[in-house]
Amino acid sequence: SQKIEQNSEALNIQEGKTATLTCNYTNYSPAYLQWYRQDPGRGPVFLLLIRENEKEKRKERLKVTFDTTLKQSLFHITASQPADSATYLCALGTGGTSYGKLTFGQGTILTVHP
Amino acid sequence: GAVVSQHPSRVICKSGTSVKIECRSLDFQATTMFWYRQFPKKSLMLMATSNEGSKATYEQGVEKDKFLINHASLTLSTLTVTSAHPEDSSFYICSYQWVGTDTQYFGPGTRLTVL
Numbered sequence: 001s002q003k004i005e006q007n008s009e010a011l012n013i014q015e016g017k018t019a020t021l022t023c024n025y026t027n028y029s030p031a032y033l034q035w036y037r038q039d040p041g042r043g044p045v046f047l048l049l050i051r052e053n054e055k056e057k058r059k060e061r062l063k064v065t066f067d068t069t070l071k072q073s074l075f076h077i078t079a080s081q082p083a084d085s086a087t088y089l090c091a092l093g094t095g096g097t098s099y100g101k102l103t104f105g106q107g108t109i110l111t112v113h114p
Numbered sequence: 115g116a117v118v119s120q121h122p123s124r125v126i127c128k129s130g131t132s133v134k135i136e137c138r139s140l141d142f143q144a145t146t147m148f149w150y151r152q153f154p155k156k157s158l159m160l161m162a163t164s165n166e167g168s169k170a171t172y173e174q175g176v177e178k179d180k181f182l183i184n185h186a187s188l189t190l191s192t193l194t195v196t197s198a199h200p201e202d203s204s205f206y207i208c209s210y211q212w213v214g215t216d217t218q219y220f221g222p223g224t225r226l227t228v229l
Contacts, residue, residue: 032216043118043207043220044158089157093216100146100211102218104157 004029006090006105014113019108023090026071029096033066034102034110035075038087047088048075080112118210120221127198132136132178135193137208143188144210148179148218152205153155165192198228 005088007022023033032051036044050057050066050073057064063076087109091102117140119175137147143208145166150158151160162183164170170183180202195202209218 034216034218036220041205041223043120043209043223043226046217046219049216100148100216100218101160101163102148102158105161106157 001100002103004028004092004103004105006088006092006108007047008061009106010109012111015028019079019084019110019112020103021075021081021088021110022023023075023105024071025092028071028092028103029094030068030092031091032107033064033073033095035062035064035073036089036104038089039063039071042085044089069093077110080110082112085111101111118208118219118221119136119222120206120208123222124225124227126227129199130197131190132196133198133226135195135226136138137191137193137206137221139189139210139219142194142210144213145188146184146211147191147207148211149157150185150207150209152207154205159168160206169205176180182211195226198226200228202226210217 003026005024013019034049035047038044048057050064055071061078065074087107089107090105095101121136126131130168147164149161152158160173161176162170162172164183164185166185166188172178185191208222208225
């Protein structure tokens with residue numbers, strides 16, 4: 001069956017360090033993968049999208065990699081700040097007749113300590 | 115980024131009543147939108163896909179007669195939870211697909227509590 005796993009339920013790091021979050025999937029052929037940030041009691045906020053034919057994307061302090069052979073995406077936040085503390089969700093989109101439909105991982109709760 | 119609003123942000127109702135949740139895109143028009151639900155400490159689960167002017171497509175296991183979706187216009191969609199029961203208590207979130215992209219913009223969510 002199809003499965004998306006974000007390997008850590010929670011991740012605690014010190015301010016200034018790089019946070020690395022992992023998203024693994026099985027039995028999917030995603031056309032693209034997205035990362036979202038969700039704060040408590042709020043809807044997800046889009047961060048980055050990476051397509052199946054792309055290896056890496058960057059946006060300011062954020063970097064995402066996508067390895068379709070390993071079926072894994074890594075999400076990095078460099079020079080982390082306490083304000084980065086939130087739940088981070090990965091989501092897969094398969095395109096085709098399911099265009100637009102996203103399947104989400106369970107999320108990783110990131111806490112950045114001052 | 116695009117702005118999506120939801121109303122109400124919180125609602126508490128008695129078992130057996132119906133609740134309507136509105137989702138509006140404030141600064142763009144979208145032909146496709148999605149409704150999700152999220153249980154505490156769980157991920158978002160897609161409930162249905164809605165195209166303006168067409169009937170919604172529901173995911174497996176989601177009762178279409180219980181969760182009525184009306185995509186009335188390019189900027190407004192409503193989800194009505196009919197005859198709500200305590201197990202329907204959840205966080206309901208809508209999202210709009212930005213036309214020509216794969217990016218979705220999510221509303222702030224509606225917390226439904228059924229007593």
